[in-house]
Amino acid sequence: MAGSKTYYLTTPIYYVNDVPHIGHAYTTLACDVLARFMRLDGYDVRFLTGTDEHGQKVEKSALAAGVEPQAFTDRVSQNFRDLVGLMNYSNDDFIRTTEPRHIKSVQALWTRLQERGEIYLGSYAGWYSVRDEAFYGEDELTTTPTGRKIAPTGAECEWVEEPSYFFRLSAWQDRLLEFYEQNPNFILPPGKRNEVMAFVKAGLKDLSISRTTFKWGIPVPGDEAHIMYVWLDALTNYITAVGYPETEGGDYAKYWPADLHMVGKDILRFHTIYWPAFLMAAGLQPPKRVFAHGWWTIEGQKMSKSLGNVIAPETLVNTYGLEQTRYFLLREVPFGNDGDFSHRAMVNRINGDLANDYGNLVQRVLSMIGKNCGAAVPQPGPFTEADERLLGSAHALLDTVRREIQVQAFHKVLDALWAVIGDANRYVDEQAPWALRKTDPARMGTVLYVLAETIRHLGILTQPIMPAASARILELLGQGEDARGFGRLGPAGALVAGTPLPIPQGVFPRYVEEAKN
Template sequence: MSKPFYITTAISYPNGRPHIGHAYEAIAADAIARFYRLSGRDVRLITGTDEHGLKMVQTAREAGVDTIKLADEMSSYFIEMCSKLNIGHDGFRRTSEPAHHEASKALWKAMEANGDLYLDRYEGWYSVRDEAFYAEDELETGEGGEKLSPQGTPVVWTAEETWFFKLSKYQDKLQTLYAEHPEFIEPESRRNEVMRFVEGGLRDLSVSRTSFDWGVPVPGSPGHIMYVWVDALTTYMTGVGYPDTEGMFAKYWPADLHLIGKDIVRFHAVYWPAFLMSAGLPLPKQVFGHGFLLNRGEKMSKSVGNVVDPMQLAEQFGVDQLRYFLLSDVVFGKDGTYSADAIVTKTNADLANNFGNLAQRSLSMIGKNCDGKVPAPGEPTAAEEELLAQLDQCFIDINAAMTGGLFKIDTALDTIRERLSATNTYFADQAPWALRKTDPARADTVLYYTAEAIRQLAIMLRWAIPESCDRMLDLLAQPADARDFEHLTTAIVPGVALPAPQGIFPRLDLPVSETEA
């Protein structure tokens, strides 16, 4: 039986429609999940929406609708995004679901039973936008002298009776975790930030609110609602059946990877493991904080007017073109930038020219000169042996990039792009169109090995751009059950009839607004 692999995205806050950052994270998580599925692993990918908290209440009030109505509408946009971008998740969890309420209460009771919750009065600074508490020494001063969170968001002074979690009790245990398992937080820059924060001393954390009633009620404490991050983080366990610790939970937990934005690493790498330690539950194996996506180098802002709808980009350029650009052009773990012209340039070069043109030319020659059937090859020469050796090394390299906890997605795709270029070079150097006149058998050999290279590269690229690679494998008449990494060791069968070749990657043009910019 294959070893399970459990991956989650952050649980998105749906007080607005999804933006390109949400799409990037979902696409990256989906790509990792697909890679491991193709490797033969039993993968579970969970995503969802974090619908509780004061911010949702305020947004609903401003819109003049019930909070649940806002949550229903906004979550539907995130579900639609996943569908549109071909995100193959195994469950979309909403924190408003009754099953999730029960999971959150079970975690609360477990922390309470361990003596880690107590009732007291909280007075301090709170950012509604971040749904986070901040100490005085963490605050910054705005241009107008106002106090701001480290994220630059407004804070308000809050005073109310709340339940506290004994976070300070877990400082030494957390520091031991980071020292003994440095892979717990990646990349290294995020790990260093978290370690500095914890070394500075941990204060007990306020984990309930009484100023609103939209959320999970605290068990046995009327009027108290759980702090949004307590129940949001619990979603990762709801996704595998908690509080039932048998069956699915026993199979998939602890999570192999929590993939999140760098701005919420503290919640996942400090609060979350402390909650789990308190509840006596296994800790996730890794928290990976990816970077931000910048629009032409600038952070997205509604006031600047540069917030981009990922659905519009997918419609404009193609789902796989958008997926490929985001996965290959952004160094995973660092901030990246995007623009319409960058998407067009990158995907035209790598997909339309490097991959699509090669497939179109070679398969058209097979269709015209080989009765539309995969030709029988002759003895391979040094050129074919070198081509096959490069393909073998390609898989070794991408496997190394995608495993071991670093998930070097862009490195893996660069490796595939290089092998595509090498296959193009092989095809051009061997010139089967010329060989057809002088040595037809040799031309058939070149066409056979070109088709075989395309088959292998389509399989190796399938985790990133699944729909396009499946269409490419359709053109090669490959069965649906012969498209995982295990079948890289097989070969395309001579004599197989191929359908008429079709273009998979049309060349993109810049929108008029971009060319005029």
């Protein structure tokens, strides 16, 4: 793909103190769909995910498990690698912050910041949340009746006093605000941009970026009594993966700045304040966009271990199917909003959207072609206004989908696709090809051709969301792997009459509730 357009996107790197849940699967799924779309649209894509493995929280978890931190992270990081296979993600790289390439990269960034006068040695005294790996001001905390200090996230904070290196974040307040003004789409959705700008306008304090009270982290160059604050360490993964500190050629020159960092809303501040400030202070370009999506609740309740309602992605896939899970997560709620997972909503999507609408369209059209057209693509005659209207809506899909995917509106992509599925189902009913078989077989052939060509467009455009199911649909239409890129959309890649088609198979089975004894 030499000379082609590039697209670099990242998930947050996931913290290895837990096992993957629906939230982790959701973030990486959104990136996977975007990466697959961009590849089909001719981009040279770099898609990164990985694990964040340093910090006090990991050290404590390893101690509780009775193992060394490295052994602990080796085991838990593997859970996130396994998620890649389970969910059929197409990432190009998987980074771990314990890798030598990352340690080299973070220490190089630290040295560069220090050389540019952006870091100084002082001492820190304040409230720190081990769970959040974040510092909080007194005004952000609430006090329980027993005197415990609680962060806005619900995490308990402890008072910390120790020597610390500081990053001159306060000096970047005006420059950050100017950057946000000049790049209005740097933070999406827009409501999150307003939130970040309000926080920055309220004033930024210098940021403590080293710790001395524990050891599980990357040593500060030249002062190994200090280890780096986990967020400076973690955020740097995005440039490590493209070869930093080598900036003159190779992947860094090719892919940086990243086109998109996808994050959960709880880590928005780190990505939109600290990260661009670190980069600009080092004389490096900030990413082009940070998109903060919402959280999932389960049957109307917040996910929590104590409630026992944390859903493992494996449970979803085993219960409902992989393609069905991928579809549901991106269709059920507007991307960027909070969403609720419920069994009933999932079953409704599977049986309504997938089995009844899309699956039934494919099955009945291809079955009619198999029975009445010699199991080959029919020969179309002249197109009527109704034919042109349906084909026109199919041909227009790419522009609509491209526009929505570029602002990460995955739900609107699916709305557009299902609008055409609805049009096609209505067209079947209006044209009644089963009746035309007796009265006008040539017209029947045209109707079935128009429907097969519409399904071809749907099959190509649903590939990023449901790659395996879409591949089956395209196989049923006799479309080989070389015929599935976006360059084949429109009349130029149209089905060729007479192409033999395989026996149709159902693609989206209905979900049937197990009988209760």
